[in-house]
Amino acid sequence: xxxxxxxxxxxxxxALGTRERVVRAASRLMxxxxxxxTGIKQIAQEADATLGxxxxxxxxxxxxxxxxAVRHGDEEFAGILREVLHAEPDPARALVACCRxxxxxxxTSDWADGCPVTATALGTAGRxxxxxxxxxxxxxxxxxxxxEALRAAGIAETDAxxxxxxxxxxxxxxELAAQVSRSEEPLRIAGQHLARxxxxxxxx
Amino acid sequence: xxxxxxxxxxxxxxALGTRERVVRAASRLMxxxxxxxTGIKQIAQEADATLGxxxxxxxxxxxxxxxxAVRHGDEEFAGILREVLHAEPDPARALVACCRxxxxxxxTSDWADGCPVTATALGTAGRxxxxxxxxxxxxxxxxxxxxEALRAAGIAETDAxxxxxxxxxxxxxxELAAQVSRSEEPLRIAGQHLARxxxxxxxx
DNA sequence: GTCTATACCCCGATAGAC
DNA sequence: GTCTATCGGGGTATAGAC
Numbered sequence: 001x002x003x004x005x006x007x008x009x010x011x012x013x014x015a016l017g018t019r020e021r022v023v024r025a026a027s028r029l030m031x032x033x034x035x036x037x038t039g040i041k042q043i044a045q046e047a048d049a050t051l052g053x054x055x056x057x058x059x060x061x062x063x064x065x066x067x068x069a070v071r072h073g074d075e076e077f078a079g080i081l082r083e084v085l086h087a088e089p090d091p092a093r094a095l096v097a098c099c100r101x102x103x104x105x106x107x108t109s110d111w112a113d114g115c116p117v118t119a120t121a122l123g124t125a126g127r128x129x130x131x132x133x134x135x136x137x138x139x140x141x142x143x144x145x146x147x148e149a150l151r152a153a154g155i156a157e158t159d160a161x162x163x164x165x166x167x168x169x170x171x172x173x174x175e176l177a178a179q180v181s182r183s184e185e186p187l188r189i190a191g192q193h194l195a196r197x198x199x200x201x202x203x204x
Numbered sequence: 205x206x207x208x209x210x211x212x213x214x215x216x217x218x219a220l221g222t223r224e225r226v227v228r229a230a231s232r233l234m235x236x237x238x239x240x241x242t243g244i245k246q247i248a249q250e251a252d253a254t255l256g257x258x259x260x261x262x263x264x265x266x267x268x269x270x271x272x273a274v275r276h277g278d279e280e281f282a283g284i285l286r287e288v289l290h291a292e293p294d295p296a297r298a299l300v301a302c303c304r305x306x307x308x309x310x311x312t313s314d315w316a317d318g319c320p321v322t323a324t325a326l327g328t329a330g331r332x333x334x335x336x337x338x339x340x341x342x343x344x345x346x347x348x349x350x351x352e353a354l355r356a357a358g359i360a361e362t363d364a365x366x367x368x369x370x371x372x373x374x375x376x377x378x379e380l381a382a383q384v385s386r387s388e389e390p391l392r393i394a395g396q397h398l399a400r401x402x403x404x405x406x407x408x
Numbered sequence: 409g410t411c412t413a414t415a416c417c418c419c420g421a422t423a424g425a426c
Numbered sequence: 427g428t429c430t431a432t433c434g435g436g437g438t439a440t441a442g443a444c
Contacts, residue, residue, distance in 0.1 A: 037327055
């Protein structure tokens with residue numbers, strides 16, 4: 001047989017390299033428990049790697065690992081956004097679908113899996129510039145994906161850019177509120193209001 | 205003289221009791237550093253108290269202290285909301301003012317002081333039911349304050365309740381985005397969009 | 409690249425004098 | 427109510443064999 005372990009595999013069925021497994025484990029654990037709440041030993045264990053391997057790939061230690069974890073979360077959510085925005089040409093409907101998707105992810109994980117970068121970013125604010133920069137880049141990327149879709153739907157350049165800000169802010173806040181309240185309500189309602197807001201800028 | 209120390213005083217100039225000083229220090233530190241990032245010894249030091257005093261008032265340890273800290277943050281933000289909503293009868297203008305106030309607090313603290321409950325709640329999600337409940341109650345209280353103001357401005361009962369959800373979600377998310385990006389933009393824009401959304405539900 | 413052992417530090421919590 | 431001393435455990439990070 002070509003693979004000799006039970007380690008995680010990617011979506012093509014290939015075995016994942018050690019570095020990739022470590023980054024994924026770090027991203028998931030920090031998403032759920034925050035930066036300070038997640039230990040390097042726990043990450044190594046979850047990734048089926050040894051402490052030595054972790055420091056081999058991330059000589060900068062926990063901070064360097066957190067930067068990679070945030071970038072991984074960045075791409076993860078960017079993928080979801082791209083998928084939802086391309087499947088539905090009407091951005092208002094796409095935003096409703098996005099909220100539904102986030103709510104589903106929250107519910108099926110028993111309200112554990114919120115935004116993949118928020119907890120890490122918030123727990124290191126003001127004391128780890130590298131992590132903070134990676135988080136800021138993630139937010140900016142998500143905004144530009146949303147802005148592009150809004151422009152494609154005929155919304156004016158400036159309006160689209162500003163709307164994208166509020167779309168990301170509201171998605172973040174509603175996911176947070178849903179997680180804290182253990183309820184899908186905040187996300188369901190946010191989807192409706194974002195759709196209404198976006199429609200109010202559509203040309204007629 | 206009536207007070208013999210340099211300890212913190214309340215707004216009437218009276219010296220604060222030990223318990224109150226500890227709660228305030230815990231609230232501020234956890235707001236900035238999260239639950240796991242804040243040590244009990246650090247809290248005691250910041251509050252001019254000893255470790256023994258902290259455990260005297262909070263025999264339940266760090267978790268019990270965190271619950272008190274979240275409740276303190278709850279009242280802190282509720283006070284801001286009440287002030288802004290009562291100073292300006294038009295809720296749309298009040299929301300803009302609220303965003304301006306949050307942005308100012310963030311900027312003047314060098315982007316350290318975000319929402320007083322978010323970091324604590326997020327860092328303990330799913331493993332400290334008491335803290336989570338206190339955070340959920342805070343969100344619910346803030347929502348009901350906003351809903352009341354919206355109803356007073358003539359917005360229908362159901363619309364007001366749903367709008368209040370999105371107002372709190374968006375305020376939370378925009379404050380988070382502003383903190384991560386170290387920019388007032390997300391809050392400035394959120395204020396405009398929330399005002400537009402609220403106006404769209406006003407009777408004419 | 410992978411693994412084990414360990415140095416060193418700080419954590420939450422407790423005990424008991426005052 | 428306040429204070430100091432300390433326990434037991436877990437944290438990050440490193441050293442060095444393989």
